[in-house]
Amino acid sequence: MRVAPFIATPMEFRTVWWEDETVRLIDQRKLPHTVEVVNCTDLSSVAYAIRSMQVRGAPAIGCTAAYGMALVARQSAAHSVEDLLEELRQAKAILDAQRPTAVNLAWATSRMLRRAETAASEGTTAIKTVLLAEAEAIFAEDLAMCHAIGEHGAPLIPPRGHVLTHCNAGGLATAGYGTALAPIRTAFAQGRPIHVFVDETRPFLQGARLTAWELLQAGIPQTLITDNMAAFMMQRGHIDCIIVGADRIAANGDVANKIGTYGLAVLARYHQIPFYVAAPYSTIDLATASGADIPIEERDPAEVTHIAGIAIAPHGVPAAHPAFDVTPNELVTAIITERGVLHPPFTVALRQLASQP
Known part of the structure; x- marks a missing residue:
């Protein structure tokens, strides 16, 4: 086939x-x-x-x-x-x-x-x-x-439709339609106003290389920003909500996602902006009690010191490269799954979701 x-x-x-x-x-x-x-x-x-x-x-x-x-x-x-x-x-x-x-x-x-x-x-x-x-x-x-995530998540996007994303959780990261981009794609297909602010997502630049490319293919309006512009955009009122994907969601609702996600969640709380996580049920790990138990992948520091093989830092400088961080559940407004939207307390909501046939 x-x-x-x-x-x-x-x-x-x-x-x-x-x-x-x-x-x-x-x-x-x-x-x-x-x-x-x-x-x-x-x-x-x-x-x-x-x-x-x-x-x-x-x-x-x-x-x-x-x-x-x-x-x-x-x-x-x-x-x-x-x-x-x-x-x-x-x-x-x-x-x-x-x-x-x-x-x-x-x-x-x-x-x-x-x-x-x-x-x-x-x-x-x-x-x-x-x-x-x-x-x-x-x-x-x-x-x-x-x-299904798109159908459940689209109504959560505020009327003006200004959404901030991080990393790439679109069709390229899934079987074809995306998780974090699914509500955006669905809302856009429904004719709703949408404008996506795309975090570049250092050091691998999944936002700049992949999310921006996907949105161009789909004709969805966007603005690419560097990661350190996100706080400014929130302060100026440009962001209505944030939608990110997840690589693992612990039983208490703590979320492991691309490095930089935790910082966005903290900023969102300060600026009173909804922070949504979109992920399929298979990303939920009820065997892991909290984010403290999630293993964090450490990647090659050369991905930090180099871009496309070109050095951007002095030769020999030490660099850290944790590929993910963990966002505490209290910073998450809701989790969007194919089975519906989950609200706090997530320990209860996730357990109830798991009990569904």
Whole structure:
């Protein structure tokens, strides 16, 4: 099965798909100037794509990992079911280790492994077949969830429609429609006034490179700003609300997201601006009690000292690079999921959400 590799409509993207026994994806490191397709033909290339941020965004990572598990199964020469299951367990461990903060990664690989185990009685050929179908199901479900997030979140955007975003939580970060950008896309499609203020999002510039590019494709009005302009824009009354995505939401509602998100939440509280988090249910991790328990990925300091391989800092200067921060739940106005909008107290709301059939 081939999914359209790039733009299905101006509102919907495809960044990862299965074709010819290969996991194909758009190399997001090359955007916005070059659209390049990466062909992942084995487990190591899928793992590298996730780790190197050729593919990024928690839902998109989950979809990629699911296809990666299907790829391992279909390439396996194992003669016994147990040998194949062991290969899949090892593949899961390798994939999970690539980006430890994003819970969708382990969620997807766990789901794939469970599906393989339920098909074990049918033999190795059956496992190979059902795993590809399961990966396609994860992709389709994510796309549907993003559209549902858009429907639930659009009414929260104030009438003037000035929204601040951070990082990229659009179609490029998901199966195609986005999480934080979903309410924006939906409101715009409804004919409502929308203007997006796009944080550039140092040091990887996901806002400047990816979100700005997506909004241009969709024709949605925007203004790109540097991260340190956000407070000024709020002070001057330019921002009506903030919508961000999430890589993991703890059981108490603490939110791990791209570094810089916590600062925006603090600023939003001071300026009395609603701060919304948009994420699918799969991003909620009820096994993690609070943000203090979420592992924070430390990336290569060279991503701070260099941009596109060009040094912007003195040679040899030490640099820190935590890729995420944690926003305390008391700074979050609401969490927008495909199942509805959650309001504080989040410990109760998240537990009730989990109890829904």
